[in-house]
Amino acid sequence: MTSAPFPGPGQDDGDQPPLPPGVPPRDGTGYGADDAGADDDWDADADLARFLEDIEAGRAQIPEETRGPEVTFSVGETGDVDPAVLAAMAGPDGLGGQCFATDKAADVMRPGPLLSALAEQAAQDPGALSADELLGLVSAARRLQNRAEYLELTAVAEFTRRRAAELEAAKARKVPRGCRPGEFADQELAIELVSTAQAAEDRMELATALATRLPQTLAGLAAGRIDGDRAATIACYTQCLSDEHAALADQVLAAAAPALRYDQLARKAAALEMKLDPEAVKRRKEAARKAGQRVQARREASGNMSYGGRELGTADVLAAKASIDADAVALRNGGLAGTLRELRVLAFLDRLAGRDPLDRLTATPDDGSACDDSAADPATGTGPQTPDPTDDYDDDYEGDDYDDWGSDEERPAGPGAHPDGPAPLPALINLIVPAATLLGWSGAPAEAGGWGLLDRDDTSQFVQAASMHPRTRWCVTLTRPDGTAIAHGCARGRHSWSPARDRDGPGNPRDGTDPPCPTPEQAAQLTQLLHGLNVTFAPIAKGNCDHRHREDRYTPSRTLKHLVRARNTRCTAPGCGAQAHCADLDHTTAYPDGLTCECGLGPLCRRHHRCKQAPGWRLDQPEPGVFRWTTPSGRGYTTTPTVYEIG
Ligand SMILES: [Zn+2]
Numbered sequence: 029m030t031s032a033p034f035p036g037p038g039q040d041d042g043d044q045p046p047l048p049p050g051v052p053p054r055d056g057t058g059y060g061a062d063d064a065g066a067d068d069d070w071d072a073d074a075d076l077a078r079f080l081e082d083i084e085a086g087r088a089q090i091p092e093e094t095r096g097p098e099v100t101f102s103v104g105e106t107g108d109v110d111p112a113v114l115a116a117m118a119g120p121d122g123l124g125g126q127c128f129a130t131d132k133a134a135d136v137m138r139p140g141p142l143l144s145a146l147a148e149q150a151a152q153d154p155g156a157l158s159a160d161e162l163l164g165l166v167s168a169a170r171r172l173q174n175r176a177e178y179l180e181l182t183a184v185a186e187f188t189r190r191r192a193a194e195l196e197a198a199k200a201r202k203v204p205r206g207c208r209p210g211e212f213a214d215q216e217l218a219i220e221l222v223s224t225a226q227a228a229e230d231r232m233e234l235a236t237a238l239a240t241r242l243p244q245t246l247a248g249l250a251a252g253r254i255d256g257d258r259a260a261t262i263a264c265y266t267q268c269l270s271d272e273h274a275a276l277a278d279q280v281l282a283a284a285a286p287a288l289r290y291d292q293l294a295r296k297a298a299a300l301e302m303k304l305d306p307e308a309v310k311r312r313k314e315a316a317r318k319a320g321q322r323v324q325a326r327r328e329a330s331g332n333m334s335y336g337g338r339e340l341g342t343a344d345v346l347a348a349k350a351s352i353d354a355d356a357v358a359l360r361n362g363g364l365a366g367t368l369r370e371l372r373v374l375a376f377l378d379r380l381a382g383r384d385p386l387d388r389l390t391a392t393p394d395d396g397s398a399c400d401d402s403a404a405d406p407a408t409g410t411g412p413q414t415p416d417p418t419d420d421y422d423d424d425y426e427g428d429d430y431d432d433w434g435s436d437e438e439r440p441a442g443p444g445a446h447p448d449g450p451a452p453l454p455a456l457i458n459l460i461v462p463a464a465t466l467l468g469w470s471g472a473p474a475e476a477g478g479w480g481l482l483d484r485d486d487t488s489q490f491v492q493a494a495s496m497h498p499r500t501r502w503c504v505t506l507t508r509p510d511g512t513a514i515a516h517g518c519a520r521g522r523h524s525w526s527p528a529r530d531r532d533g534p535g536n537p538r539d540g541t542d543p544p545c546p547t548p549e550q551a552a553q554l555t556q557l558l559h560g561l562n563v564t565f566a567p568i569a570k571g572n573c574d575h576r577h578r579e580d581r582y583t584p585s586r587t588l589k590h591l592v593r594a595r596n597t598r599c600t601a602p603g604c605g606a607q608a609h610c611a612d613l614d615h616t617t618a619y620p621d622g623l624t625c626e627c628g629l630g631p632l633c634r635r636h637h638r639c640k641q642a643p644g645w646r647l648d649q650p651e652p653g654v655f656r657w658t659t660p661s662g663r664g665y666t667t668t669p670t671v672y673e674i675g
C-alpha cells in the first residue's frame with residue numbers, strides 16, 4: 029500500500045501539483061498552484077461541475093505530450109478524498125488512464141461523478157491502457173455499477189415505503205380489496221422495469237430490507253464495495269432472522285462480502301444464519317415452500333423444455349430420485365440400450381406420463397435384485413396405471429376457447445398405448461398466414477401452452493399430435509405485410525394433417541429474405557387444409573372501427589373473442605407476457621358505456637385486470653388494439669396490436 033496522502037484544499041502547504049506548461053490556470057477554479065487549497069469559500073460542487081462540463085466539452089483533455097505529476101494515494105484515504113484534489117489530478121494536469129493503474133487515484137476511488145467521468149474518458153481509448161490500467165478500469169466500472177444499484181434501490185425503497193403506507197391507510201379506512209391505493213405497487217414497478225411482477229416484488233423486498241435492516245450492506249453498496257447480487261444473498265439469508273440477529277449478520281457479512289465469491293458468501297451466510305437462529309432456517313424453507321411449491325414446465329434456452337417440481341421436501345425428492353434411478357438400473361439390466369443417464373430420462377418421462385418404463389423390456393425382469401447400485405425399491409409405485417378419463421389434459425389451457433369442449437366419444441388412447449410416438453393432445457392450433465400470399469406457411473414458431481416458442485420440427489410434431497385429437501381447435505389468422513392481424517377464422521375438431529416430408533416444410537424460415545413462398549407441394553397442402561377446415565374469415569378492425577362486430581350484450585361471442593385475441597395475442601399491459609387465450613377479455617370502458625366490440629375489448633391477465641380496476645390506474649383504447657396505460661405514478665405506457673413474426 030502506498031502512502032503520501034494528498035492534502036485537501038483546506039490545507040495550505042504549497043505542495044499542490046503545478047500546472048503543466050502551456051495550460052493557463054482558470055479563474056477561481058482552485059486548480060492552479062496559486063490558489064489551490066487556501067480559500068475557505070472554495071466551492072467543491074461548482075468546481076466539480078465545471079470540471080465535468082469541461083470533459084463534456086472536450087476541454088479537459090490531457091495534452092498528449094504532457095505527463096502529469098506522479099501522485100499516489102494511501103488506499104485507506106481514498107474513501108473520503110476531496111473531489112477537488114482528484115479533480116486537480118484528473119484535470120489538464122491529471123493522469124489520464126494512468127490513474128487506473130494499481131494504487132493510483134482512480135483505482136480505489138469512491139464511485140461517483142468524478143470516477144464516472146474518468147472511466148468514460150479512459151474507455152474512449154482502451155487500446156492506450158496497460159493491462160494493469162484496464163483491470164483498474166474494470167474494477168472502477170464495477171464500483172460505479174454497484175453505486176448505480178444503490179441509487180436504484182434507494183428509489184425503490186422509498187417508492188415501496190410510500191405505496192405501503194397508502195395501502196395501510198386504505199386498509200385502516202376499510203377500503204375493500206382491489207380498490208386500495210398502493211395495492212398494485214409491484215405491477216407499477218414491473219411495468220417501469222419491463223419485468224415480471226415477481227421480479228419487481230423481489231426488488232422491493234430487497235430494497236426495503238437494505239433500507240430498514242441491513243445498513244452495513246447498504247453502505248457497502250453505496251461505496252461500490254458490494255454488488256446487488258451479494259446484497260441480495262445477504263438479504264436472503266437474513267430475512268427470517270430477528271432484527272437484532274439481522275443487524276449482527278449484516279455487520280459480519282457486509283465486511284466479508286467484497287472478498288468472497290457468491291457461493292462462498294452464500295455458504296458463510298447460511299452457516300451464520302444456522303448459528304444465530306436454527307429456527308429461522310426452518311421458517312425460511314417453510315415460507316419458500318408455501319410461496320413457491322409447484323410443478324413447472326419451462327422452456328429451456330436451447331428450445332427444449334424442462335419439467336420439474338420446485339421447493340419440494342428434501343426427503344420426497346430423494347425418494348423420487350431413488351425410484352427413478354432404480355428404474356433406470358432395471359432397464360439397463362434388462363438389456364435396454366443407453367447410458368444410465370439416458371435411461372433415467374426415459375424412466376422419468378414414462379413415470380410422469382403414467383406409463384411403466386419396465387414395459388419397454390420385452391421380457392419384464394422386474395425384480396429387486398436388478399437394483400445393484402441403488403438402495404431404492406424398484407417395485408414402489410410401479411404398478412399398472414389406469415388412466416382416469418376425467419383427468420384434465422393440461423391445466424395450462426384455462427381459456428374459454430376450451431369451455432365448450434364436449435365430453436367426446438373419441439378419447440385418445442390411454443397411457444401406454446403409444447410408448448414411443450406422440451400422444452394425441454388437444455390444442456389450439458394457430459395458423460398464421462400472410463394475406464398477401466394466402467398460400468404461405470408461417471415461419472413464425474408456434475407456441476405450446478404458456479411455455480414459449482416451438483421450432484419447426486417441434487411444431488410439426490405438435491400439430492401432428494393435435495390434429496389427431498377431436499377437441500383441437502383450429503384458428504387461422506391472416507396478416508398484413510406489417511405483421512398485424514387483418515382477418516381471422518376458426519374451425520374445430522380432428523383434421524388429418526401430416527408434416528411435410530421434405531425439410532422445407534411448414535414453418536420454413538428459408539433464407540429469410542423473401543416472404544414465405546411455398547413450394548407447390550406445400551401450397552397444395554395448405555390449400556387442402558384450409559379447404560378442409562372450411563374457414564370463413566372475418567376482418568379485424570384497425571385504426572377506426574365500423575362496429576360491424578358490435579354485440580348488444582356483455583359477454584362477447586366466440587367470434588368476437590377470437591378477433592380480439594388474434595389482434596392482441598398477449599395481455600395488453602406493458603411488458604406482460606400472459607397469453608391472450610388464458611386471459612380475461614376486458615371492456616376497456618365498463619359495459620354498457622363501453623361497447624362489446626373490437627374497439628372496446630382487450631385481453632387482460634387476471635392480475636392486470638385487477639390492477640386496471642384499482643384506484644389511480646387508467647386504461648384507454650384510443651383505437652382498436654392500441655392501449656394507453658396510466659399507472660398511479662402518472663406515467664403513461666402504450667401497447668399496440670401483436671406483430672406476428674412472419675417469414
Ligand atoms: Zn379462432
Ligand SMILES: [Zn+2]
Nearest residue numbers: 573575625627
Ligand atoms: Zn367498434
Ligand SMILES: [Zn+2]
Nearest residue numbers: 599604633636
Ligand atoms: Zn398481464
